[in-house]
Structure formats: structure tokens, C-alpha cells
Amino acid sequence: MVSFILRRIGIMVLTALCLTFIVFWLTNLFPNLEKLAKTQGNFRMSDDAVLSYLGNNGYLQPLPVKYGQWLGVLPGYVIAGTDGQMRARCATGGQDIVDAARFCGILQGNWGYSTVFREDAGSIIATRLGLTGKLMFWVMLVMVPGALIIGVMAGMNEGSRTDRSLSTVSILSTATPEYVSGVVFISVFGTATFGMQWFKGTATAAMDDANFENFFLPVLTIALYGMGYIARMTRASMTEVMTAQYIRTARLKGVAFSQIVLRHALRNALIAPFTVIMLQFPFLLNGVVIVETLFNYKGFGWTLVQAASNNDIELLLGVSIVSVFVVLTTQLISDIGYVFLNPRIRIA
Amino acid sequence: MDPLSWTGGLGAFLNPALAITAALCGIVLVVQTGLRMGSAAVTLQSNPDGTLQGRGGVLGALDTALIYLVWALVALLLAYVTVPLVMPYGSAGILGEITRRLLPVWIALVATFALSIRFKRRLGLYGKLFDSTVGMIGLALVLFWVYVAVFVGIFDMIVTHDYLRQVSGLKNALPGVVAPDGTEGAIPHYLLGGDNLARDIFSRVMAGSVFVIAIAPLATIFAFMVGITLGLPAGYYGGKFDTALSFAANLILAFPVILLFYLLVTPEIVQTGIPSYMAAFLFAFPLIFIGVLVNTRYYTQPAKRNAIMLPVLGSLGWLYLSAINASGTVIDFLPAWADLFDISVLVVFVSVVFVNAPTVFRIVRGLTLDLRTRDYVAAAQTRGEGAWYIMLWEILPNARGPLIVDFCLRIGYTTILLGTLGFFGLGLSSESPDWGTTINEGRKLLLIYIHPALPPAMALLSLVLGLNLLADGLREESLKD
DSSP states (O other): OHHHHHHHHHHHHHHHHHHHHHHHHHHTSHHHHHHHHHHHSOTTOOHHHHHHHHHHTTTTSOHHHHHHHHHTSSOOOEEEOTTSOEEETTOOTTOOTTTSOSOOSGGGTOOOEETTTTEEHHHHHHHHHHHHHHHHHHHHHHHHHHHHHHHHHHHTTTTSHHHHHHHHHHHHHHTSOHHHHHHHHHHHHSSSTTSOOOSOSOOGGGGTSOOHHHHHHHHHHHHHHHHHHHHHHHHHHHHHHHTSHHHHHHHHTTOOHHHIIIIIIHHHHTHHHHHHHHHTHHHHHHHHHHHHHHTTOOSHHHHHHHHHHTTOHHHHHHHHHHHHHHHHHHHHHHHHHHHHHOTTOOOO | OOOOOSSHHHHHHHHHHHHHHHHHHHHHHHHHHHHHHHSOOOOOEEOTTSOEEOOOHHHHHHHHHHHHHHHHHHHHHHHHHHGGGGSOTTTTHHHHHHHHHTHHHHHHHHHHHHHHHHTGGGSHHHHHGGGOHHHHHHHHHHHHHHHHHHHHHTTOOSOOSOTTOOOTTOTTOOTTEEOOTTOOOSSSEETTOBOTTSOBHHHHHHHHHHHHHHHHHHHHHHHHHHHHHHHHHHHHHOHHHHHHHHHHHHHHHHSOHHHHHHHHSSHHHHHHTHHHHHHHHHTHHHHHHHHHHHHHHHTTSHHHHHHHHHHHHHHHHHHHHHHHOOTTSSOOOSOTTTOOOOOTTHHHHHHHHHHHHHHHHHHHHHHHHHHTTSHHHHHHHHHTOOHHHIIIIIIHHHTHHHHHHHHHHHHHHHHHHHHHHHHTTOSSOTTOOOHHHHHHHHHTTTTTOOTTTHHHHHHHHHHHHHHHHHHHHHHHHHHHO
């Protein structure tokens, strides 16, 4: 087990390195750097001015060197600029170059500087992640029990009318992407058109003070898209368990149906959905980006959109590290959890 | 000319009737569910004389009532669609006029269903679809949008106004508004109102279907070609090749899709030519796939193989070259006369294929890992068949069931992805009538005007729902064998 986890963590680190290198490469392509220089300086910069800006700020070094510096395995650059000023990667916020550390990469805990928000990327990510964490917590609280109840109800009597209608509901929810359900919810419950203006159409206020009125619609929008999928997996697993021999034995010896479902079937039926729930996190991340944009909730997803559309290199890298970490960790947890829940599987 | 109301003269009778029937349906359902909680499930009863009897009592009566009510509901809904066809213009309201505009689609749908149901026993898996209600509903939704796209894209029917034309005074106008003199298109009303730039929403939604119906299935086919061509050998051979490819697939899948889109679909990246190189790489897979397919089938008859291979590969190669070749990009070597077409949304197409291919790869690899242990594969190996022959002609046909189902689901997912791209304004011009862009335009003023954003949202929802139901029906029917 330990060697399995170690091997998985090794692959995780390798994946994270590859992914960040790809993001680094794509954001450091010359047209992107040119756009960055022009948004930082002004839009009518001459080509020479762009080049000297990029040179002075260390953007024109070879790609592996830049990546090493960002990672913290190579010493940060110290460049004498064309304007006679000395600039060092590690000397930020008016710090003297001599006092600055030699290495300042992600390994030293330095997430870099966001060119859009003009702030330390690490602190931006921390605050935004906190806000998204709040959103995700409520999403999970709505989605997981909802999906499990629907799935178990549908799966305990395969082919019944309850099963058919609940299955249709879950198909409907998987077919509704967040930007459709969000638009529909805002139109119906956020405006006075249908006379049901029960909720707020934006969640900006929920960042400081989340309540039912301003937070329910975004939570429901994300939860709904994931719910159908988990419910269908739970249903499949439940129908399989309900045809097992030991359930038939229990029925034959006269155990009440509710007891069979709750005592005998449920525990075995919930193994498969656990994996699915864990693997839903990457998809939830997409939902978060869409919903935060739609409801103007300035969390992690909103930051991703801001960073990506302005080519804010270091913030974007920070964002991708966090999201890759989330994706890979949930995969690891789902694998380990599967082994714990299912005694038939043993990993040497 | 007066503005249109939603249902016009038709609504005076049909609206109350529909409301009453729907309410009755709801009441019966609730009562029935409540009664069933307390009593045991009664299905068919077998009588001593060997006959079967339907369930009696209150529950049985409610069951029968519900069936009649549902049929009444369907009949009423059909009336909304059919009655306006014989009413004069404008008297049947917005709904009636939309129905009238869609007449060619209704005719095509009815014809398709009539023919298919008549010959369903001879049509294989497609025919079996007509045994399942869910599958039929799904197919109807999908075919509806396919026919809309065909009639709009090829015959230029259905749309009422030019979807790019801005008419002053109709900015954010409510549904059913009268277009000023001189700006009428096929009809003098904006059926679903005007958007923020005073364009006709109905025409934009209908024109948007062309984009989705043209791109989504094609991109999915390409993703399948890539996934199959790489997934078969990965699953069949295993080893280092499999490890490397699986790692690469997991790498792409670990990217949040939206981050990937934001990195790939920007004007700056297009400038570097990366999408063109990716297109050159990804579009080569169908060529390889078909080449290997033909070769493995006919390699024992070289003359026949060459006769088939040359024209097929020749024309496909030409298509391939003109697809990746576009003037003004990094790949621009063909003379203008040889370049058949340019794909204007190449970057969107490529990134959608790129996102879908790894998942298909994983599915095909998993299926191959399972199927390669079967006896018929061992038999083929004993006969001395080549590895690619076994993969393409022994394993692939036996994996078709799950692949067809996934194909339907994946077209739906691709539609969602295309909508996401439009929603974030990536890769498509803001003029484009596709549904994602229209939703994005509409949502900016959503709290004031809801009518510009809702129709494209509903259109996208119905198409994806149709594809999902279709996949569900196919799965059910293919499991029955």
C-alpha cells in the first residue's frame, strides 16, 4: 500500500511538472509576451520598446532557464536594464538587490507577482480559493445527498415508474450545462418576469455575507450538473446489488423491504459512487468557472478567467498548479478509498 | 399591424384546456403515489381460468385515467402545432407563426418517423430504437435540429430576417414586436423579439443550429478516429507504448477544460501557428485509420487493394491538405486552385477534438484490454492474422456497442463544449449566431431582459437532452440482444 501511494505521488509530481511546463511554454510564446508588455506599458508601444521592456524584466531568457527560476531550482535573474536600472527577480516591492534572496521560486514559497491585480499571486490565490471553498462546500452538501437519494430510490426497484421518472430527471440534469441552467434559474427566480423573484440574480454580496437568498442559485446551478451523473452511477450500482444472491436470501427469509435496502444493500451500493464523487471534482472546477463568471462571484474560477484573458503568467501558473493538485489528489483519494471500502481489492 | 401575443386566438380555447389537463394529471399522479405508499404493488393478476386481469380498484382506475390524461395532453400539444397551419397569418400568435415557419421540419420529421416505423424490422439497431419511447423522443429532438440546420443552412428557409441585420428601434424589443416598414423579412414581426443589437433572435437561434450541427458531429468523429487509432494498439500491445500514451492522455485530462481553452483559443496563439500544427497532427489520424483499414482487409489481394487504396487515399489526402492549408497561416504551401476550402473556426475545431480524444482513447483502450483475451482473438492469432487486422476487424467491431452509445453522448458533450467556448467569447466572432455566443450576449442584461438569452439556452438544452436520451435508448436496445 505504501509503495503504491509513493508511486502515485511520484506520478503526480511528474504530471504537475509537465503541466506547469506546458502552461509556462504557452504563456511565454512571443505574441503572448508582446500582449503582456503592451497591457503593462501602453498599447501603442513600438517593437523596440516592447523588446526592451521584456528584456529588462527577464522575459527574453531561454525558456528552460525561466522555468527553472520560476520553479526555484535556478537563481533568479539579475539584469542591468537598458535604462540603466538593475532589476532582480527576487527583489520585489522596492527591496534592495543585494538583500534579495538568490532563489525565489515556487519551491521557496514564492508564487510570483500578479500583473493584473498588482499583488502577490500567492495571497490572491489563497483568498479566492477560500471563497470558492465556501461555494464548493455548499455544492457538495446539496449534490451528494441529493444524488445518492435519487440514485438509491431509482435503483431499488428497477423498471418501476419511480425509476423511470427519476432516471429521466437525472438525464435532464446531465444534459443541462451550467450556463444554460444558470441562465434559466436567473430568468425564472432572479427577475420579476414569472412572478417568482425569490432569489438574487448575482452572488457578489455572498462573498462577504452568504445567505440563502444570494447563494442558493449558484450552488444549485453547479450541483445540478454533477448530480445527474452521480445519481445514474448510484442507480447502476444499486440495481446490481439488488439482484445479488444475498438480497434474494434476505427477501426469502422475510426481511422487510426497507430493512433490505437500508441494512443490506446500501453499504455495498455506495462503493462505486464514492469513486465517481471524487472524480467529479475536475468537472466541478469547470462548473465553478462558469458559475462564478455568470453570478459575478469573485472566487477561484473568476480569477482563472481574469488571469487567462490578460495573460497574467504567474497568477495563471499558480491557478493551474492548484487545479492540477486538486485533480490529482482527488484521483489518489478515490483510488485509496476504493481499496478501503471494497475488501475484495488488495494492492500489494 | 399589431404586435403578436404568445398564442393569439388559438390560446383562448387551448390554454385553459391545457392548464386543466395538466393540473388533473398532476393531481392524479400525487394521489396515486400517496395511495401506493400504503399498499402493496399490484401488477397483473392471473385468474384461475388462465386469463390475466389488469389491476382493479381505485389504483387501477387512476392508472387508466392517467393514461387517458397523458394522451389528452399530447393531443393538445399537437393541436398547438397543427391548428395554426390552417389559420390566417397573425391569428395564431407567436407560437403559431413559429410552427408555421417550421413546417418543412415537421414534414421531414413525420416522413422520417413514418418510414422508419414502417420498416423498423429491417433497419438493424436503428430500427430497434423505435421500440423504446425514450429513444424515439431523443431521436425526434436530434432530428428536429438536424432538419432545422439543413433547411436553414442549405435551402435558406425558416429564418425570417437576416440574422446580422440591426434594425433601429428594435433593440431589446419584446417577442412579437412589429418590424418597422421596409425592414420586414419574410414576415413583418420579430417572433422572439430583438437582442441587444436589435437583431432578430428567432433567426439567430435557428441559424445557430447550423454551426452546432456541422461542427459537433464532425469534431466527435475526428476525436474517435484519434482515440481508436491510438487506443487499439495501446490496449493490444500494452507495455511502454501504452504507458507513455496513457500518461499523455491523463496529462491532458488533468487540465481543467476551460484553462486549456483559454490557453489554446486566443488570437495570440493562432498567430504562433500552434493550432495549424495541431490540425496537421490530429487530421492525419483519419487518413492513417482508413489507410490501415483498407490495407488489412485486402493485403492478400494487392491488385484490388491498390485499386481501392489509391483513389480513397488520394481524395482523402487532398481533403487533408486543403483542410490544414489556409492562406495567411504558417501552413500555406498549396496553390490557391488546389486549396478546396478554409476552415474559419479551425482553432475551435482543433481544441474540441484535442479535449475529446483522450477520453475516447481511454475507453477504446479499456475495451481492447478486455476483448483481447477472447477466444476469437486467440483463433485469429493462431490463423496467423496480422496485429492490425485483429485490432480493426476482430476487436473493433465487437466493441461497437459501447462506442456507439458513447458517440451519441460525446456529440452532446461537444455541443456543451462549443457552447462553453461561445460563452467565454473564445475563438468565435461576437457576430456569430451560435448558441454559446448568443447566451453570452444575452446574459449581460439578463436581470433586465430575459428574452434574448432564454431561446438559445433552450435550444442547446433540447439538442443535448435529445442526444442523451438517444444514447440511453440505444444502450437499452443494444443490451436486449
